[in-house]
Amino acid sequence: MKLKFWGVRGSIPSPGEKTVRYGGNTTCLEVRTDANELIILDGGTGIFPLAQTLLKELPVKAHIFNTHSHWDHIQGLPFFVPIFIPGNTITLYAAFDPISGEGPERIVNVQLQYSFFPVREAEMKSHFDYVALMPLEAISIGEAKVMPIMLNHPVVNLGYRIDCNGKSIFFTGDHEPHFNIYDSSDEGYAEYQTLIEEQRASIVEAIRGVDVIVADSAYTIEEYPGKKGWGHGTFDSCIQLAKDAGAKVLFCTHHEPTRSDDDLEKVFAEALARQADIIDGLDIRLAREGDEITL
Amino acid sequence: MTESSSELTKKLSEAVEKMPAFPKSVQRILELSREINCPPKELVMVIEKDPVMTMKLLRILNSAYYSFPKQITSVNQSVVYLGLNTIKNMALSFAAMGSLPPHNAAGFDVQQYLMHSLTTASIARAVCMKYSHDDTDPADCYIAGLLHDFGKVVFAQFMAEEFKEALERSAAESIPLHVAEQQIIGTDHTVVGGMLVEKWQFPKQLTDNIRNHHSEILPKNTVQSCLFVANQISKKLALGNAGNPVAEEIPPVLQEHLGADLEGIIVGLGDISKLTSEARVFAQVGKGD
Numbered sequence: 001m002k003l004k005f006w007g008v009r010g011s012i013p014s015p016g017e018k019t020v021r022y023g024g025n026t027t028c029l030e031v032r033t034d035a036n037e038l039i040i041l042d043g044g045t046g047i048f049p050l051a052q053t054l055l056k057e058l059p060v061k062a063h064i065f066n067t068h069s070h071w072d073h074i075q076g077l078p079f080f081v082p083i084f085i086p087g088n089t090i091t092l093y094a095a096f097d098p099i100s101g102e103g104p105e106r107i108v109n110v111q112l113q114y115s116f117f118p119v120r121e122a123e124m125k126s127h128f129d130y131v132a133l134m135p136l137e138a139i140s141i142g143e144a145k146v147m148p149i150m151l152n153h154p155v156v157n158l159g160y161r162i163d164c165n166g167k168s169i170f171f172t173g174d175h176e177p178h179f180n181i182y183d184s185s186d187e188g189y190a191e192y193q194t195l196i197e198e199q200r201a202s203i204v205e206a207i208r209g210v211d212v213i214v215a216d217s218a219y220t221i222e223e224y225p226g227k228k229g230w231g232h233g234t235f236d237s238c239i240q241l242a243k244d245a246g247a248k249v250l251f252c253t254h255h256e257p258t259r260s261d262d263d264l265e266k267v268f269a270e271a272l273a274r275q276a277d278i279i280d281g282l283d284i285r286l287a288r289e290g291d292e293i294t295l
Numbered sequence: 296m297t298e299s300s301s302e303l304t305k306k307l308s309e310a311v312e313k314m315p316a317f318p319k320s321v322q323r324i325l326e327l328s329r330e331i332n333c334p335p336k337e338l339v340m341v342i343e344k345d346p347v348m349t350m351k352l353l354r355i356l357n358s359a360y361y362s363f364p365k366q367i368t369s370v371n372q373s374v375v376y377l378g379l380n381t382i383k384n385m386a387l388s389f390a391a392m393g394s395l396p397p398h399n400a401a402g403f404d405v406q407q408y409l410m411h412s413l414t415t416a417s418i419a420r421a422v423c424m425k426y427s428h429d430d431t432d433p434a435d436c437y438i439a440g441l442l443h444d445f446g447k448v449v450f451a452q453f454m455a456e457e458f459k460e461a462l463e464r465s466a467a468e469s470i471p472l473h474v475a476e477q478q479i480i481g482t483d484h485t486v487v488g489g490m491l492v493e494k495w496q497f498p499k500q501l502t503d504n505i506r507n508h509h510s511e512i513l514p515k516n517t518v519q520s521c522l523f524v525a526n527q528i529s530k531k532l533a534l535g536n537a538g539n540p541v542a543e544e545i546p547p548v549l550q551e552h553l554g555a556d557l558e559g560i561i562v563g564l565g566d567i568s569k570l571t572s573e574a575r576v577f578a579q580v581g582k583g584d
Contacts, residue, residue: 098377135361137362157378178375
């Protein structure tokens with residue numbers, strides 16, 4: 001299995017000289033199974049350069065798994081050129097949205113309206129399907145299995161574990177470790193703490209033994225208190241998750257749009273130093289646009 | 296009742312989706328949703344005091360779209376599983392439907408109903424914490440208390456004429472309301488409440504507790520015992536009014552199960568004014584009501 005990063009930036013595309021090394025595109029990961037089936041994790045702006053490479057291998061059969069419907073994870077979808085080419089088969093997988101009562105089709109419907117985008121949904125020429133996912137019910141893509149896992153973000157967010165012939169990758173999408181909404185002196189504190197611990201344990205159980213984790217490490221621990229509840233993790237929380245799951249490699253992603261490459265490396269090094277005692281053999285890297293890894 | 300039970304369930308279930316929530320929670324949700332840093336626990340407190348919002352939330356969370364590791368029975372669980380912002384926006388969509396009017400064609404006082412449901416819920420939780428001999432979760436007793444009479448508010452909204460007649464007969468003849476409902480409607484609020492939550496795939500225990508809260512069969516579990524006792528205490532102390540003038544006796548087996556009789560439990564609970572004053576503010580009923 002192969003994994004390639006096409007977009008590692010959070011929130012908004014951030015091109016410029018200060019982000020040129022790690023890249024300014026928003027979230028998009030390309031996964032190739034051993035049989036070369038194409039799985040795309042999220043359609044942030046990184047999906048546009050990915051799309052250019054696919055034009056050489058028509059007809060395209062792509063399985064796009066969307067972690068959640070925030071802009072930085074969907075904005076590139078209308079520019080995923082294969083959707084307009086007859087003969088291509090594209091499937092978009094995502095969670096059911098409890099507020100609108102709609103599934104993945106809404107992600108496309110909302111964007112392909114004439115005042116926002118010149119081409120209407122009806123004018124897409126590829127064969128385009130939607131699949132609404134249920135947590136912990138795996139989807140088979142050839143020999144690979146993709147397992148959606150419910151995480152914690154201001155909108156329903158599914159992380160995806162991909163297993164193929166004994167190798168595995170887990171991508172969180174956007175995720176903030178659960179925190180107790182009560183003060184320790186409140187009546188509801190203990191009950192809520194139990195619920196959180198059960199939920200954390202079920203996440204760790206679902207990703208146990210995974211080879212590679214790609215996780216949302218938007219913030220430093222200094223920044224986090226001011227951003228609590230915004231739905232993102234820290235470098236430190238990602239290291240903890242990777243250790244708990246027994247992963248071999250951790251890629252930190254969802255880099256803050258205002259963070260320069262130099263600052264990114266600085267805060268990353270500080271987190272590694274702070275967590276030196278628990279790292280113990282875990283290979284931790286910053287996700288970088290264009291990097292790829294073969295498992 | 297001429298309709299088959301599945302037709303009735305379908306009709307009432309669709310009607311409940313459009314049912315507005317209670318005025319105080321609608322007002323508080325609208326206020327809280329304007330605060331970008333809305334305190335999460337306040338949001339939970341508002342939703343878990345409103346039977347309509349709680350019912351709708353649990354309906355979506357227990358639906359086939361989410362296969363959570365266990366069925367959802369509390370608002371706190373829903374926040375942990377789906378995230379605070381999603382729950383906030385769901386509550387906002389419920390609030391957008393307006394508020395239940397205090398007066399309806401059945402003459403059923405929904406504020407007094409809410410007061411009865413809230414006090415039953417709080418007392419059931421308190422009884423569980425003090426008298427339970429097993430590991431029953433007090434939160435399960437709270438939710439059973441909050442939702443046990445939901446069928447009545449459904450009747451008041453959607454079968455107003457028949458329900459009005461049942462309320463009047465129950466008062467005039469001093470018979471339990473569910474008996475009057477059976478005579479006039481052909482079914483009662485325990486059956487309708489149970490049918491709805493069963494259709495919405497609520498946990499079986501909660502469905503059973505709603506369905507059996509007037510059952511002749513003695514309660515089989517701690518939640519059922521706590522609910523039964525709390526329901527009678529709420530009626531006996533006139534903490535709200537859900538239209539039933541009859542407080543039932545506590546069966547001896549249940550007294551044995553909890554290790555106390557009704558008077559003993561009332562004394563044992565101590566000062567319940569905190570529970571009732573919170574409920575009173577939320578239900579917007581005056582002290583003298």
